[in-house]
Amino acid sequence: MTGPELVCPAGTPASLRTAVDAGADAVYCGFRNATNARNFSGLNFTTDELKTSVAYAHDQGTRVLLALNTFPPGGKFDLWRKAIDDGVALGVDAMIVADIGVANHIKQHYPDQRLHLSVQAGAPSVEAIKFYCEEFGIKRVVLPRILTIPEITALQQEIDCEIECFIFGNHGLMAEGRCSLTNYATGLSTNMDGVCSPADRVKYEEDTARNLTTRLGDFTIDCFTCDQSPGYPTICKGRYAAAPQPDGYYAFEEPLSLNLARLLPDLIAAGVNAFKIEGRQRSRAYIKSVVSAWRKAIDDTLAGRQPAVDHLLSLTEGHKQTEGAYASKRWK
């Protein structure tokens, strides 16, 4: 039985090969520059690396989706233009876009290139998704993580494109594509420079009692005792002291990870076409463990068996899992 596509992250050529070998139906990746929203140090692909990686994936029947999901600042479009040209020349199966200028450029110059709408576009409504489909020929929307399954079901019946949902990994801030916290703290933009908490502004300081302090720029994000599990050094996952709660509290959200294993049957019934795993910044060890586990989970679900991926908990941020808004709007 053919089920939803398993879409997996790849931050390096080795990770891409690992994801392909572990059972990914598609992998998503980006160039080593600001054209994608994981523009992290030492990560991503040169044009030559992507060429050999696309060939490897296609030989195994795996599709390659190129993330071009940042918003070009004025006067800097050349970088995105070159990335688009290179992606087309390399034969990527789809481009994941967020910016209307990028989407329009691809539609005008490469009308046959398949386009997916990135979660960074933050399009949660029928009206917004239809606009992208009608104007730019979007074939698939990656939904922001703010919708319940009944809402996805209703949405699916009114739009003319495929639906992709995140099912596992880092659980980002709800206003996706609009976050300016890194920009406020460092002057660099997640949405335009592709960097959330750039590593050169991150500091970890551990004292002799193994208490760990994490900082981004001039801001202290959190302090962990030796028995506490730290998360990523992002402003949105920090604990902050304020007058009502002087001991500190999660002002935005807790460090936790999305895990929708229990909801897979409902998501399939809702008409979701593709399941996405977050984590292009993670290692090939993580990719191998997570992709093979979700490959099995999806296959088990389609075969009517209960999927089991709780053993991945020790790999996750915060060691806590959530079903987020998919299960309830009251999630925390």
Next chain:
Amino acid sequence: MLITPPRPLLHRLGRHAAARVASLAPFLSRLPPVPLAPLQPILNRLLHHILQRRPELANRLGDRIDSLFMIDATNLPMVLLLRINPAQPLLMAAHRHHCPEADAKVTGELLMLMDMVDGRLDGDALFFNRELAISGDTEAVVCLRNALDDLEGSILDDIADFFGMPGRHALKIMRRYRTTDVEVD
């Protein structure tokens, strides 16, 4: 929301292997200061051997190519200092409390660091589990992690090959500790 207690990755070592590793740690940490000077020519040749086999290692370091890393395997009686720049490579053993200042430091147990370098354990997960600590220049550490993670095959095999048959045998024994017990896949 599903919440279950984390199970640190090293606790996944099977009972017997964990006991064997644990029995080594106090012994290794109590070793008297090792005379390090005789090691240096070997380390020089080893790094030269690695950089010849793995020229791509430098590619992902970007402008952190000159960074000096301290690798602190906590159950060894010394630390290693590493600079990968092929123009000025350095691999040097130093006493933990008497060594030059590095740009970045990576701290963890030896077998765990080996498994991470070998692409079998995820550095972020080890960090979340407090089994891996980093300090200093975070970007340099991230670049090094990504550079090592993108290597085809195992750099530990390259190191073992440098030492010939004894090296390959030693690596085989060390891998036996984990391949029979670690459940990372």
